[in-house]
Amino acid sequence: MSAVVAEHDEHHEHEHDDHDHGPEKGWLRWIITTNHKDIGTLYLWFALVMFFVGGAMALIIRAELFQPGLSFVEPQFFNSMTTMHALVMIFGAVMPAFVGLANWMIPMMIGAPDMALPRMNNMSFWMLVAGILLLSSTLFMEGGAPAAGWTMYPPLVLQTGKALPFAIFSVHLLGISSIMGAINIIATIFNMRAPGMTLMRMPMFVWTWVITAFLLIAVMPVFAGAVTMLLTDKFFETSFFDAAGGGDPVLYQHIFWFFGHPEVYILILPTFGIASTIIPVFSRKPLFGYSSMVYFTASIAFLSFIVWAHHMFTVGMPLAGELYFMYSTMIIAVPTAGKVFNWTATMWKGAMTFETPMLFSISFVVLFTVGGFTGLMMAIAPSDLQYHDTYFIVAHFHYVLVPSAIFMIMAGGYYWLPKWTGNRYNEKIGQLHFWLSAISVNILFFPQHFLGLAGMPRRIPDYAVQFTDWNMISSIGGFIFGFSQLLFLYIVVDTIRGGTGEKATNEVWDGALQYGGGGTQGLEWTLPSPPPYHTFAKPPVIVPTEYQH
Amino acid sequence: MDDALSLKQKNTKIVKILVVVVIGMFGFGYALVPLYDVLCDLTGLNGKAKSLAAEEVPYKVDMTREINLELITSLNESTPMEFRAETKQLKVHPGEYYTVYFYGENMTDKLLNAQAIPSFTPSIAAKYFHKVVCFCLDQQIFKPKESKRMAMRFAVKPDFPKDLKTITLSYTFFDNTKAAVQN
Numbered sequence: 108m109s110a111v112v113a114e115h116d117e118h119h120e121h122e123h124d125d126h127d128h129g130p131e132k133g134w135l136r137w138i139i140t141t142n143h144k145d146i147g148t149l150y151l152w153f154a155l156v157m158f159f160v161g162g163a164m165a166l167i168i169r170a171e172l173f174q175p176g177l178s179f180v181e182p183q184f185f186n187s188m189t190t191m192h193a194l195v196m197i198f199g200a201v202m203p204a205f206v207g208l209a210n211w212m213i214p215m216m217i218g219a220p221d222m223a224l225p226r227m228n229n230m231s232f233w234m235l236v237a238g239i240l241l242l243s244s245t246l247f248m249e250g251g252a253p254a255a256g257w258t259m260y261p262p263l264v265l266q267t268g269k270a271l272p273f274a275i276f277s278v279h280l281l282g283i284s285s286i287m288g289a290i291n292i293i294a295t296i297f298n299m300r301a302p303g304m305t306l307m308r309m310p311m312f313v314w315t316w317v318i319t320a321f322l323l324i325a326v327m328p329v330f331a332g333a334v335t336m337l338l339t340d341k342f343f344e345t346s347f348f349d350a351a352g353g354g355d356p357v358l359y360q361h362i363f364w365f366f367g368h369p370e371v372y373i374l375i376l377p378t379f380g381i382a383s384t385i386i387p388v389f390s391r392k393p394l395f396g397y398s399s400m401v402y403f404t405a406s407i408a409f410l411s412f413i414v415w416a417h418h419m420f421t422v423g424m425p426l427a428g429e430l431y432f433m434y435s436t437m438i439i440a441v442p443t444a445g446k447v448f449n450w451t452a453t454m455w456k457g458a459m460t461f462e463t464p465m466l467f468s469i470s471f472v473v474l475f476t477v478g479g480f481t482g483l484m485m486a487i488a489p490s491d492l493q494y495h496d497t498y499f500i501v502a503h504f505h506y507v508l509v510p511s512a513i514f515m516i517m518a519g520g521y522y523w524l525p526k527w528t529g530n531r532y533n534e535k536i537g538q539l540h541f542w543l544s545a546i547s548v549n550i551l552f553f554p555q556h557f558l559g560l561a562g563m564p565r566r567i568p569d570y571a572v573q574f575t576d577w578n579m580i581s582s583i584g585g586f587i588f589g590f591s592q593l594l595f596l597y598i599v600v601d602t603i604r605g606g607t608g609e610k611a612t613n614e615v616w617d618g619a620l621q622y623g624g625g626g627t628q629g630l631e632w633t634l635p636s637p638p639p640y641h642t643f644a645k646p647p648v649i650v651p652t653e654y655q656h
Numbered sequence: 657m658d659d660a661l662s663l664k665q666k667n668t669k670i671v672k673i674l675v676v677v678v679i680g681m682f683g684f685g686y687a688l689v690p691l692y693d694v695l696c697d698l699t700g701l702n703g704k705a706k707s708l709a710a711e712e713v714p715y716k717v718d719m720t721r722e723i724n725l726e727l728i729t730s731l732n733e734s735t736p737m738e739f740r741a742e743t744k745q746l747k748v749h750p751g752e753y754y755t756v757y758f759y760g761e762n763m764t765d766k767l768l769n770a771q772a773i774p775s776f777t778p779s780i781a782a783k784y785f786h787k788v789v790c791f792c793l794d795q796q797i798f799k800p801k802e803s804k805r806m807a808m809r810f811a812v813k814p815d816f817p818k819d820l821k822t823i824t825l826s827y828t829f830f831d832n833t834k835a836a837v838q839n
Contacts, residue, residue, distance in 0.1 A: 223667045262733075290674045298666045328678050332685025347689060350773040351732065351830030358692050362685055423779050 129640045141225035142640060143210045148527075149232050150207025151520075155596065157199030157239065158513075162589050164192040169551075169585035172578050175570055185568035186254035191246070193257035197374065198281045199239045201508065204516045205377040206231075206288045209316050212523065213292065215631040215638065216310045216624070218301025218647045223294035231287035238280030245270035245277075256566060258363055259334065261348040261356050265341050272342070275334045282327040289320035289327075296320075301630075303649030307398060308626030314401050315380030318408045322369045322376070325412075330366035333359060357422050364415035372411045375507060376404060378475075378515040379446060382468050385522050386450050387622040388629075389465035390457025393652075396449045397625060403442035403449075410439045420491045429488040436486040440479065447476055462616070463537035467518035470545045471511055478506030481556065496566075499559025505552045510545070517544075517595060524599065525615045529637040530606035532598050540598065543591035550584025611636040626651050712788045715751035718814050722747045724822040725812075727756065735831040736763045737770060738803075751814040758791065758806045758827070762798035769833045770796050777824040784816040785823070795832060 130136050130145065140146060167188050171179050180188070210228065214221055222228050245252040250268010253259065259274075267274070296317045300309070309317075336347040337359070346352025348359045379400075387394045394400065417436045420429060450472050459465070481503040485491045494500060525531050554577035563574045570578065614620045614632045623629025627649050634642055661669070725748050727741040738761040748754055762768040772792040776782040787793075791806035798804065812823070 223663075224671070286678055290671055290678075293674060294667050294670045297670055298663060324674055324677055325681055328680075328682035329685040329688075332682050336686075336689075349830075350828065351771045351832050355692070355696075358689065361692060362688050365685075365688070423777065425780055 139229070141221075141229050143214050143222045143225070143228065144527075144638070144640065146222075146228050146232055147207045147209075147211030150203045150210060150235075153232075153236065153239075154200050154204035154207055154516075155599070157195055157203065159592070159596075160243075161192050161195035161200055162592065164188045164195065166585060166589050168192065169582040171568055172570070173582040174579065175572050175575055177569055180568070182568045183251055183254055186256075186566060187246070187252040189566050190253050190255065190257055191242075194242060194253075195239070196508075197257065197370075198242075198278075198285075199235075201374050201512050201516070202285060203235060205316070205319070205374075206285070208312075208377070208381070208516070208519055208523075209288075209292055211527065212631060213295060213313055213316060214299070215634065215642060216313050216629075217296065217299065217304050218630055218643050218649065219295060219299035220641060220644050222291050223299055224291045227287050228291050231284045231291070234280050234284040234287070238277045238284060241273055241280060242277035245273050248273065258360075258367065259337065260363070261337060261340065261359050264337065272338060275338045278334050279331055282331045285323050286327050289323035292316055292320040293324075301643065301646035301649055303651075304627065307401070308624075308649070308651055310380075310623075310625040310629070311383035311394065311397070311400055311404075312377065312380035314625070315376045315383075315404050318404050319373050319376045322373050322408055322411065326366040326369040326373075329362060330370070333362040333366065336362075357419075360419050360422060361416065364418045365412075367418065368415045369408070369411040371504070371507075372408060374512050376408065378471070378512045379404060381515040381519045381522075382450060382471055383446075384623060385464050385468045385518055386453050386472075388522075388616055388619045389462065389468070390454045390459050391618045391622060392453055392457040393622055394449070394625075395452035395455075396445075399445060400449055403445045406442045407439060410435065410442075414439065417486055417488075417491075420488045421495045433486055433488040437483065440483055440486075443479055447472060447479075460617075462521075462534060463532075463541050464518040464522035466538065466541045466545075467514045467521070470541070471514045471518070474506055474510035474514070474545075474548070478503055478511060481506065494559055496564055497559035498555040498563045498565055501565050502552050502555035502559060505555070509552065510548045514544070520595070520599070522616070523631075524602050525606075525611035526631060526634075526636050526638070528603050528606070529611050529635075530602050530604075531609045531611055532602040532606050534607075536594055536598055536601075540591060540594040543594070544588060547584045547587035547591060551581055551588050552584070554578075554581045554584075621652070624652070628652060710786055710788055712753065712809075713786075715786075715811055715814050717749055717751035719749055721750055721818070723750065723812055723816065723820070726822065726824045727758075728824060728826045729758065730826065730828045732828050732830045735770060735829050736768065737761060737798075737829055737831075738763060739827075739829050741827075742805075748812055750812045750816050753788070753809060753811045755789070755807055755809040758808065759803065760791075760796065760798070760806055760829070761803035762801055765800040767800065767833065768798040768831065770798065770829045771832045772796065772827045772829050775826045775828070777826070778820065780817065781820065781823045781825075784813040785825070786811045786813055792827060796829075 130142065131139065137145065137149060140149075167180060168185065171177075171185055210222065213219075248269045250270060252270055253264065253267050253274045255264035255267060264271070296309070296313060336345065339345040340347055340349055340354070346354040348354045348356045350356065383394055383400055414432060414436045416424060416428060416432045420432070424432075454469075481499065485494055485500065485503060521532065521537055558574055558577050558581075561574065563570055613635055615636060616623070619632045620628050623632055630647060631638070633647065724745065726745050727743065729739045729741050731737055731739055738759070740759050742757040742759060746754070746756070760770070774792050776785065787808065787810045789807055789809040791808060796804070796806070
């Protein structure tokens, strides 16, 4: 067994001055900070707030759908809620949470002192805030917030009221923010790894993020282009999607999903990275098939570019197109199943313990597989015609987002919270939060499969009476799930304020040092808990662990 | 070689490359527009028809086959028109020329510029539909309250796939008055 020797010299003779002082005093610290840990914290808090905002919107949706008929809100507002819930959750909660984790962890995982471009880092966070504020402001505009669905298909979306240009500009801002974040992450990973931290020794979280960053850079500009075309179609007499002027609304769907399919992998690849980091630690075994995990991630990312039209099986494609997109989509199941196999094999005969991060990870492996299988069902073009735009697709993508992406973000939160704060969280409440979430998420989303198969369309405020029972059950699950998340907020605040009172050791979790990295020890666990404001000002000496070749 | 560069230079280099990629991908989004049109032309994807009249070339008429042609009409959003096909359904032999008529009426007392957009189901049929005359090839200008009888002359090409028995051709009229006034 070899070791990583982190150098914790207090006195670096020839370092820049700004490596030695701590954070700025007062509230201004959080505005002007360029420190990767501060910015990570900002991103994570922002994501948590947006998670509750988007969650409140979801509860409005579930309250309205509790029984048939119009109970609480107008149909137009209901449609605004479905649209805004999606936009807020994707661009305000899940993506910022991943960027926050990347900011906190990537420099510490690869032995870098900070992100490569700290000022741009600050700017991308504040552009995110600006973008979300602009998006939220549409709720108060004449004609209401965008209500045509987060996919913003024309010609329907062009009927949006005053909100349309604001929604489009907010997409521009959010896009620029994530592109800058992605450039920063790539520059950090390519240029700032400690000597000896070769690519094939990087922790899987770093690997999945660098691939995600390339996806962001490739597709965010395409999305920006698509919404710009919407803007010029509406206000400047172009006819990209206007059939009267020779355009084609179906073209928008092609451009959108050329962005949209890689985008859904942007939401899931870092999830895989967190799972591949946590599962080995709590199984006390190295990750099974590290290099295959890298190649699986890369091939999933590559395939995401060539399958987009499986979102559009009903637009009237030629048979050859339907077949091509059907088969290419099914191929994605191969590397994905490989990953599930590797996680399971990592746990096999491991000395497993079941603390909250591991509980979330295990339920992720199971419930992500459920979401994967329903995805395969919809990849079958002839049967997709039946499920298209029903609650079945709603159930599918919520299984791969909530008990997958969101669960793993929370698992990451529980896993690294003692490192970030230096305090242990309350394990009992953590496990209570897990069980409440894992059970209620299934009460919430599993019945939606049945609703979809029975033919209930998505994005409707009212429904035929035969759908009532499952909708009621789903809504009850939704409210249990929503309110259970307050436990997470409580735990985060409580842990920051001291938690159980037990101070966290450097390693925090038994096995984190040995199994918490990729081909090396988990570098973040060599640092004190909480880590000092500036870490790895001198790169750590990296020696690979034995199990890597 | 990279060792010679400072970290700052290396960062600048990678940012430059990535910014170029970002701009390139933004352009690629726009490049998809003409690419899509070319692809539609080549494959007959999406039932887009050619927007130019073709010469009336004599085909060998295939009397052994009969194809069911359905004509449907619709109006986009609130285009203020009355619009219907005089013949809603007919049997056609591949290779033979037919003329069908549509009725259009401006329901307002203002000038109306309208454009009809065709769409084929199954989309592959667009490639085999030989149009010689069509009201959809030009903008139709309706005087206030004016009504028109509009012609469409066509033949289904003899090499039309044998496994297809029905073509549905839909025309949608779009109100183009605003755009026309600005030009």
